Amino acid sequence: MPRLALYQPDIPQNAGTLMRLGACTGVGLDIIEPCGFILDDKRMKRSVMDYADHADVTRHVSWNAFQAQCRGRLVLLTTRGAVPYTDITYHPDDILLLGRESAGVPDEVHGAADLRVLIPMRPGTRSLNVAIAAAMVLGEVLRQVGTGVAETAIPSAGVTG
Template sequence: MRLVLFEPDIPQNAGTLFRLGACLGLPVDIIEPCGFILSDKHLRRAGMDYTDLVQITRHNSWADFEAQRTGRLILLTTRGDRSHVDFHFESDDCVMVGRESAGVPEAVHAAADARLRVPMMPDARSLNVAVTAALVIGEALRQTDGFPRL
């Protein structure tokens, strides 16, 4: 399983997602351009020393990522048509979060094998991308027995 960040805007969220990947043994893909420099101090503060423990693959564009992708693309989106808890994950899935400011373009929506959302209260718009990724990755790893062994 892989965690994919599509053109992230906020370094603190990216750092938190790098830390999530490091702690759970998940490689992280970044589709550029980013809204910040990858050496940003906020990214380092959020990721702490975990950023040195995660396998990060940078892709210059969506097309570059797609050319190298293996496994299904699972897009986490407020426009998702089903809940992450009602979805059957596979161990080679690529779980993607979109840009904090704009999500992902229609071409990415169209390429996704599944579009999932986290169930929320009716008046709530969305969760933070790092929180969403953690919830969904937790369920995906539970289903695939992919958590690191204690």
């Protein structure tokens, strides 16, 4: 099953949104610390709503601790990538890595990725919100590998605010 990984997140609302995304799709979330906020921040709780109990979240005290347990291909979503995310053949155990909202990932982390993918954007725009970028790429991964929500979806499930 694919996973999402957040590298030293800055914005609690994005972490909460990714926890909710993971809970709804059955995809785990790795949070690589240090975070720019405490993990019980009320802004994060507002984003995750009542989905926190359904989320598979693993906290890692550092990048090195995350790497030590990493068991899949590391796919970095980055504006510095050369390959569009839609041109990749994904694997069921891929880990989609998202950088800090304020700074992305350092060169060491960038270099450790097995793949570096980008979301094509209009000229003159810098980047998408990390939660939106994660949802776009994760949707493609789940479409390709055939795991996750497709097998467990509730027919009446929908998008809510």
